[in-house]
Amino acid sequence: MSETIGFIGLGQLGLPVATNLLTAGYALRVYNRTASKAESLVAQGAQLVTRPVDAVMTGGIVVTIVWDDAALESVVMSDGFLEHLGPGGIHVAMSTVLPETSKKLAAIHAHHDCAYVEATIFGRPEAAVAHSLWIPVAGPQRAKERVRPLLSAMGGQGIFDFGEEVGAATLVKLVGNFLIASAGRSLREALSMAEKNGVDPKAVIDMLTQTLFPAPIYQSYGKRIAENTKAAPFSQSKIPLKDVGLFKTTAQQVESPTPIASLLYDLLRSDEARA
Amino acid sequence: MSETIGFIGLGQLGLPVATNLLTAGYALRVYNRTASKAESLVAQGAQLVTRPVDAVMTGGIVVTIVWDDAALESVVMSDGFLEHLGPGGIHVAMSTVLPETSKKLAAIHAHHDCAYVEATIFGRPEAAVAHSLWIPVAGPQRAKERVRPLLSAMGGQGIFDFGEEVGAATLVKLVGNFLIASAGRSLREALSMAEKNGVDPKAVIDMLTQTLFPAPIYQSYGKRIAENTKAAPFSQSKIPLKDVGLFKTTAQQVESPTPIASLLYDLLRSDEARA
Numbered sequence: 001m002s003e004t005i006g007f008i009g010l011g012q013l014g015l016p017v018a019t020n021l022l023t024a025g026y027a028l029r030v031y032n033r034t035a036s037k038a039e040s041l042v043a044q045g046a047q048l049v050t051r052p053v054d055a056v057m058t059g060g061i062v063v064t065i066v067w068d069d070a071a072l073e074s075v076v077m078s079d080g081f082l083e084h085l086g087p088g089g090i091h092v093a094m095s096t097v098l099p100e101t102s103k104k105l106a107a108i109h110a111h112h113d114c115a116y117v118e119a120t121i122f123g124r125p126e127a128a129v130a131h132s133l134w135i136p137v138a139g140p141q142r143a144k145e146r147v148r149p150l151l152s153a154m155g156g157q158g159i160f161d162f163g164e165e166v167g168a169a170t171l172v173k174l175v176g177n178f179l180i181a182s183a184g185r186s187l188r189e190a191l192s193m194a195e196k197n198g199v200d201p202k203a204v205i206d207m208l209t210q211t212l213f214p215a216p217i218y219q220s221y222g223k224r225i226a227e228n229t230k231a232a233p234f235s236q237s238k239i240p241l242k243d244v245g246l247f248k249t250t251a252q253q254v255e256s257p258t259p260i261a262s263l264l265y266d267l268l269r270s271d272e273a274r275a
Numbered sequence: 276m277s278e279t280i281g282f283i284g285l286g287q288l289g290l291p292v293a294t295n296l297l298t299a300g301y302a303l304r305v306y307n308r309t310a311s312k313a314e315s316l317v318a319q320g321a322q323l324v325t326r327p328v329d330a331v332m333t334g335g336i337v338v339t340i341v342w343d344d345a346a347l348e349s350v351v352m353s354d355g356f357l358e359h360l361g362p363g364g365i366h367v368a369m370s371t372v373l374p375e376t377s378k379k380l381a382a383i384h385a386h387h388d389c390a391y392v393e394a395t396i397f398g399r400p401e402a403a404v405a406h407s408l409w410i411p412v413a414g415p416q417r418a419k420e421r422v423r424p425l426l427s428a429m430g431g432q433g434i435f436d437f438g439e440e441v442g443a444a445t446l447v448k449l450v451g452n453f454l455i456a457s458a459g460r461s462l463r464e465a466l467s468m469a470e471k472n473g474v475d476p477k478a479v480i481d482m483l484t485q486t487l488f489p490a491p492i493y494q495s496y497g498k499r500i501a502e503n504t505k506a507a508p509f510s511q512s513k514i515p516l517k518d519v520g521l522f523k524t525t526a527q528q529v530e531s532p533t534p535i536a537s538l539l540y541d542l543l544r545s546d547e548a549r550a
Contacts, residue, residue, distance in 0.1 A: 099472060122486060134486040160482045168474045175465045175479055176487055182461040182535075183454075189535050190450045193522070196529040197374060199443045204450055207435045211397060211409040212451055215490040247468070254471040260457075260464050263538050 002027060005150065006055030006062035007046075008075055009095070010037040013121060014065035016128035017094075017154045022046060024153035029055040053080040059088040061147060065121075068242065069097040076105055082112040089114040090143045092150070094121055096174070096239075098246055099167035100253065106139070106166035115143035118166050119151055119159075120173035131155040138162040138169040174250055177243035181264050184221045184233040184240070191222070192229040201226040232271035241268040277302055280425065281330035281337035282321075283350055284370070285312040288396060289340035291403035292369075292429045297321060299428035306330040328355040334363040336422060340396075343517065344372040351380055357387040364389040365418045367425070369396055371449070371514075373521055374442035375528065381414070381441035390418035393441050394426055394434075395448035406430040413437040413444040449525060452518035456539050459496045459508040459515070466497070467504040476501040507546035516543040 003026060007018045010032040018041055022028055028046040030038050031054065038048045049055050052075045056062045062085060066072050072095050075081065085091060091109060093102065093116060102118050109116040117139035127133050135156040137144055141164060151159050162168035191201035205222035209215075213222075221233050234240040244265045251258045278301060282293045285307040293316055297303055303321040305313050306329065313323045324330050327350045331337045337360060341347050347370050350356065360366060366384060368377065368391060381391040392414035402408050410431040412419055416439060426434050437443035466476035480497035484490075488497075500508050509515040519540045526533045 134482075136482060158486060160486075162474065162478060165473070167472070171469060171472055171474050172479055172482065175469055176483055178465055179458075179461055179483065180487065182457060186454055186457040186535050189526075189531075189533060190453055190522075193526040193529070193531040193533070194446060194450055196531045197442070197446055197525065198440070199437065199446050203437060204447055207409075207411060207447060208451060208454065211433060211435075212455065212492050213490045215488045215493070217487050218490070247465075250472065251464075251468040254468070256464075256468040256471045258464060258468070259538060259542060260461050260535075263534060267534060 004029060004057060004060065006031075006057060006060065008032070008052055008055055008062065009065035009071075010041070011065065011067065012125045013123075013128055015040070016125050017065065017121075017133075018046070019044070020128065020131070020155045021150070021153055026150070026153065029057075031055045052078045053084050056081060056084045056089070058084055058086040060085075061090045061092060061150065063092045063094060063150075065094040067095070069101045071095070072097055072101065073105070076108065082109065082114065085109075085112065085114045087113040090117055090147060091115070092117050092119050092147050094119050096120055096177070096243055096246065097170055099171045099174075099250055102170045103167045115140045116166060117143050117147055118169035119147070120169045122173070122176055123155070128155045132157045134158045134160065136160045136162050136169040136172040138164070138166050140164060171250065174243055174247040177240065178247040178261055178264070180217050180221075181234070181240040181244050181268065182260055183217050184225075185264055185267055187218065187222050188225050188229065188233050191225050195229050201229055232275065234268065234271065238272070241265070241272055244268060279304060279332060279335065281306075281332060281335065283307070283327055283330055283337065284340035284342075284346075285316070286340065286342065287400045288398075288403055290315070291400050292340065292396075292408075293321070294319070295403065295406065295430045296425070296428055301425070301428065304330040304332075327353045328359050331356060331359045331364070333359055333361040335360075336365045336367060336425065338367045338369060338425075340369045342370070344376045346370070347372055347376065348380070351383065357384065357389065360384075360387065360389045362388040365392055365422060366390070367392050367394050367422050369394050371395055371452070371518055371521065372445055374446045374449075374525055377445045378442045390415045391441060392418050392422055393444035394422070395444050397448070397451055398430070403430045407432045409433045409435065411435045411437055411444040411447040413439070413441050415439055446525065449518055449522040452515065453522040453536055453539070455492055455496075456509070456515040456519050456543065457535055458492050459500075460539055460542055462493065462497050463500050463504065463508050466500050470504050476504055507550065509543065509546065513547070516540070516547055519543060
């Protein structure tokens with residue numbers, strides 16, 4: 001496995017995922033806006049490049065894990081990126097963005113005869129290290145088949161195929177992150193109420209995660225909230241606010257009502273303002 | 276095991292739970308406002324009585340599973356109920372009521388030298404039949420020990436002790452039912468949005484319940500909602516509206532904020548108005 005992969009975006013998830021690829025034997029050309037983030041990868045043999053286009057090999061595979069829609073579009077639209085990826089090339093887009101951004105970018109890739117594969121990631125950075133990420137994918141069938149070993153090597157313990165229509169994998173990611181935000185905020189409301197009524201929130205979450213909610217989300221957030229019901233469950237991360245916002249936007253585009261997402265968005269915004 | 280137990284309340288959960296007790300070899304004196312509900316139990320040897328007090332044996336155990344606080348109070352305050360239960364008697368109160376109602380009733384029982392044990396039930400009627408109920412309990416230690424075999428015979432696969440202070444087991448029930456309502460309504464919002472965006476809600480829930488949310492609540496409600504995203508997830512039941520209302524009241528008594536419970540209450544009330 002000495003194939004060279006382009007890798008753009010070395011954030012909290014990008015870095016451990018790229019490290020997994022190196023460990024699995026892939027060669028990497030890496031780009032990141034803040035070049036110093038690449039140090040550990042370079043020490044392990046990755047080649048650091050200074051423009052997105054330099055990470056791209058014609059007919060090859062380039063992976064992007066960047067913060068938002070604007071960052072993703074600016075990479076794709078950067079000088080020579082698509083021309084260089086060219087016929088047979090595959091862009092594996094792993095950022096959480098609007099499904100409509102994915103669809104728009106997929107069409108632009110098709111114009112250049114290259115494939116756009118959506119592969120979003122469920123899992124915290126620790127899960128990448130532990131090779132226990134879950135990855136929904138969508139895009140052209142042959143391109144998905146070609147990148148599947150790569151997704152496994154990145155740390156994907158489960159890869160879920162949502163068909164050829166791009167947009168589905170980002171939508172599933174938004175649905176999942178909305179449900180996580182809803183569960184986390186509901187847990188905080190419930191455990192605070194238990195504590196103020198003199199009932200130990202640890203005993204409550206202990207029972208509930210053995211019975212009704214034996215799920216990683218309830219276990220991890222429940223434990224954290226039970227230890228400090230006053231702290232906002234997600235205060236250390238801007239991701240829930242951003243992704244609940246994308247969920248709302250995507251729902252509103254199809255006139256699907258979002259009473260809970262709208263409330264969550266406001267609550268998360270208040271958390272952020274207080275942080 | 277030929278001990279005779281008083282059993283009051285033969286609703287959707289009361290009936291299968293009482294049936295389990297008969298099957299386990301207990302003798303029952305049953306009371307229900309609508310006497311005809313007792314027919315199957317009488318056919319299996321239960322004795323039907325016409326007043327709550329007639330189900331009570333001095334020093335014995337009487338179980339109540341009734342709809343709400345008012346129904347529970349009217350049983351406890353009915354003529355001779357507490358006098359007849361008397362010293363050494365135990366009232367196993369399984370209804371979902373306000374913790375403050377439980378505390379008030381526990382104090383009244385103590386005045387009559389009998390014990391009030393809270394034992395609330397998580398599980399649908401099918402779970403009672405399958406002996407897979409989860410039962411949080413609170414109350415005097417010795418009384419809890421005496422009723423534990425009875426709770427197992429009722430169909431309790433797990434019994435969770437929340438200490439001697441009555442109120443804790445009803446509070447845990449309210450917390451659980453609030454979290455169920457929140458998860459169910461959030462699932463509906465999310466799966467409707469997926470469907471309107473052309474993504475199959477069955478595929479979405481299939482992935483999420485294999486990964487982030489491998490919990491019975493998400494599996495059962497998710498499946499039901501994915502089959503019909505337009506139907507209200509709980510339209511067939513008045514329980515979520517009632518219990519989210521009790522959750523709100525209990526939180527407000529200790530000035531614990533309930534943004535999500537308040538929204539859920541309004542949403543569930545709209546569902547009911549439309550049903």
